[in-house]
Amino acid sequence: MEQKPTACLALADGTIFYGRGFGASGEVVAELVFNTAMSGYQEIMTDPSYASQVVTFTFPHIGNTGITPEDDESPDAVAAGIVVKWDPGEPSNWRATSDLASWMEKHGRIGIGGIDTRRLTRAIREQGAPHAVLAHDPQGNFDTAAMVARARDWPGLVGMDLAREVSCTQSYRWSEGHWTWPGGFNQTRPENPLRVVAIDYGAKRNILRSLAESGADVTVLPATATAEDVLCHNPEGVFLSNGPGDPAATGEYAVPMIRELIARDLPIFGVCLGHQLLALALGGQTVKMPHGHHGANHPVRDIETGRVEITSMNHGFAVDSQTLPEGVVETHVSLFDGSNCGLRMADRPVFSVQYHPEASPGPHDSDHLFTRFGKAMQDRRAG
Ligand SMILES: NC(=O)CC[C@H](N)C(=O)O
Numbered sequence: 001m002e003q004k005p006t007a008c009l010a011l012a013d014g015t016i017f018y019g020r021g022f023g024a025s026g027e028v029v030a031e032l033v034f035n036t037a038m039s040g041y042q043e044i045m046t047d048p049s050y051a052s053q054v055v056t057f058t059f060p061h062i063g064n065t066g067i068t069p070e071d072d073e074s075p076d077a078v079a080a081g082i083v084v085k086w087d088p089g090e091p092s093n094w095r096a097t098s099d100l101a102s103w104m105e106k107h108g109r110i111g112i113g114g115i116d117t118r119r120l121t122r123a124i125r126e127q128g129a130p131h132a133v134l135a136h137d138p139q140g141n142f143d144t145a146a147m148v149a150r151a152r153d154w155p156g157l158v159g160m161d162l163a164r165e166v167s168c169t170q171s172y173r174w175s176e177g178h179w180t181w182p183g184g185f186n187q188t189r190p191e192n193p194l195r196v197v198a199i200d201y202g203a204k205r206n207i208l209r210s211l212a213e214s215g216a217d218v219t220v221l222p223a224t225a226t227a228e229d230v231l232c233h234n235p236e237g238v239f240l241s242n243g244p245g246d247p248a249a250t251g252e253y254a255v256p257m258i259r260e261l262i263a264r265d266l267p268i269f270g271v272c273l274g275h276q277l278l279a280l281a282l283g284g285q286t287v288k289m290p291h292g293h294h295g296a297n298h299p300v301r302d303i304e305t306g307r308v309e310i311t312s313m314n315h316g317f318a319v320d321s322q323t324l325p326e327g328v329v330e331t332h333v334s335l336f337d338g339s340n341c342g343l344r345m346a347d348r349p350v351f352s353v354q355y356h357p358e359a360s361p362g363p364h365d366s367d368h369l370f371t372r373f374g375k376a377m378q379d380r381r382a383g
Pocket residue numbers: 049241242243244245246247271272273274314315316317318
């Protein structure tokens with residue numbers, strides 16, 4: 001690199017990458033993961049599940065469609081920072097209202113460009129998602145020894161309850177579907193909607209939108225809501241959202257609540273962290289994966305139908321299917337590594353998936369799961 005580098009990425013094993021900084025200045029310590037999606041960097045960066053993670057994009061053209069407020073998955077940029085091959089330039093997109101770098105600066109997020117993301121991704125695959133420090137200093141002053149030490153000292157995501165931090169603090173109603181969008185998806189607002197309570201462990205907006213489109217009027221409650229808080233809304237079904245951090249840590253308060261709801265015979269649908277929490281509530285266990293799954297083209301097989309779906313994924317923990325007790329059926333597996341991707345209770349409409357059926361970003365193969373949840377609630381309504 002000819003110019004003095006203005007950003008630096010230090011891994012806990014001592015590897016140092018220099019590049020060009022963009023977005024906010026400063027320093028952040030986080031887990032470093034890679035995402036293989038070719039589009040959707042804004043949805044990825046605003047997905048609350050990426051709290052305390054820096055994302056390396058394997059796709060080189062990041063930033064070329066700018067930033068479009070309607071595409072935010074939450075009100076803020078949540079990923080701690082990003083690592084890219086090419087520096088983001090001027091966007092070309094009629095919907096965009098800003099470029100990526102200025103938006104990141106506004107939201108206090110650090111970016112590093114000019115990185116050999118192929119080499120970095122190989123390193124992450126070999127050593128597992130490392131702890132790393134990402135720094136941006138326009139003067140180019142980096143104390144790399146201190147950065148490596150900080151990365152080493154960082155405790156990591158295991159044992160970290162982050163859902164509580166990204167969750168809403170007050171309950172709110174969500175009724176927006178794509179019908180409110182210009183040129184929307186030809187959907188109509190349902191009459192006599194189903195009453196769904198969604199627990200917000202870091203919920204993505206497109207999940208709430210997808211629930212609304214499956215016929216629900218959604219009340220969103222904070223992560224720490226008790227079963228009593230949920231039941232006072234008289235729900236016809238409960239949704240457990242995605243979210244960041246270690247499911248076992250969040251499970252300390254989420255599991256007793258979910259167990260009580262299962263005992264009430266309510267339809268329950270969980271996604272990602274919600275899937276992991278449901279597994280824990282049913283007596284299963286979760287494990288940390290070496291480098292996780294982060295991308296928009298992950299094949300998953302529905303064990304019961306044999307159907308393969310291409311899914312969007314973002315997780316670093318997984319349900320250990322060996323620990324699922326009798327009465328809980330493993331329904332889906334990853335065709336990449338055989339890890340668990342879904343479960344259901346044998347005798348109740350309680351089910352969950354590890355991947356993201358809301359397809360944001362990603363394929364729409366799995367949106368039938370929202371219909372399935374809606375149907376379970378309709379059946380219950382019909383008695
Ligand atoms: N997207 C999610 O909900 C992620 C769940 C969990 N934090 C994990 O990393 O596995």
